[in-house]
Amino acid sequence: MTVRQRTARFYAVTVFSRADLVASGMTSRDIVRAVEGGRLRRLRRDRYAIEPVSAEVAEAVRIGGRLSCVSLLVEIGVFVHLRGVLHVHVRPGSSRVRPPRSKHTLLHWNTWSGDPEPLHAASLGDALMQAVRCQHPRAAVATLDSILHHGLMTGEEVARVFERLPVRFRILLTLVDSSAESGPETFMRLILRTLGIAYETQVAIDGVGRVDFLVEGWRIIECDSREFHEGWEKQVDDRRRDLAAATKGYITIRPLASDILRRDSALREAVDAVVQSLGPHFRNAARSQLLKK
Structure with a gap:
């Protein structure tokens, strides 16, 4: 399913109060039978879920x-960098709030x-806020990129979310780019920004196809990740694209998603070293071509 389809499915009404079930025509006996038969699951007093229900939703x-x-x-497929804790929104004034079963739970x-x-489920706007x-800021920008790229919210809707956040967060909006197709692409873009290097995103090159980044007109950066690049056939296609790019004078590098997300300092130094060592050669070559014309 697409992320939009997953979102629609996730937000479908699957948890009901007893009053909801009675209003739908069920009697008390019907509710008991549905629970005993495994069609409904009682999550807490006055809350019933249609099976199957995820462990995360059930606990929340x-x-x-x-x-x-x-x-x-x-749950809906938006990019998140770190996801080790269960996040639950509890409305202020809620009664009979039960303690979490795991210490790895954060109540908002x-x-x-x-x-x-x-x-x-909280509304998408509340969850995003x-x-x-x-x-951390880079991960937040990647999440915002993902929300916009998948069309889950418009730029205006995201801006309204930021109106409810402290002013210090609003700088993040200036870093958002909905063209990013993955979290690693967002992280790579932010690395290039910190280096002050000129780059273009999602550039179509004749005979090569669309590339994630074209840096200073001569270097291609592709942000591979296992999710989208697993399998030998995809590797063969990538290598053929790299060869085609080389015949046109481009150098391609493919940093691992794990390095982009977890070793960004080392990757930043490596990218800068490539520019410093090879950049003058390519710039001089470009000037030579202009002089010949």
Whole structure:
């Protein structure tokens, strides 16, 4: 499924109050039979879920809240850098809030925006607001890129989310680029920005195809990740593209996603070293070609 399809499926109403079930025509006996038969699962007092229900959603509802922040974004396929903790949004004033079963659970008591939301999940706007605050800046930008790239929110809707955040976060909006197709691409773009190197994103090159980055007109950077580049056939295609690019005078480098996401300082130094060592040669070659014309 696409991310938009996953989002629509996730936000479908799958958790009900007893009043919801009765309003649908079920009797008390019907509810008991549905639970005993495995069609419904009782998560807590007055909360029933259609099976199957994920462990994350079940725990969030059992606590007395809704799945939110990066935990929700992971469920729908939005890029999140680190995801080790369960994030649950509990509305201020909620009663009978149960303690989490795991210490790796973070309760968000942020004020509710008032956006419509089902019983099992915070609204996308609320989840995004919490995710921006919970992640380090580069990861937050990658999440924002992903939200926009997949068309889950418009730029105006994202801007409204930032109106509810402290002013210090608004600089992140200036770094967002919806053309990024993956988290590693966002991280790579931010590395290039810190180096002050001229680059273009998603550039189409005749005989090669579309590349992630074209840096200073001569170097191609492709941000490979296992999710999209696994399998020998894809590797063969990538190598043929690199050869085609080389015949046109481009040098291609393919940093690993794990290095982009976890070893960015070392990668930044390596990228800068390539520019410093090879850049003068390519710039001189370009000038020579201009003089011949």
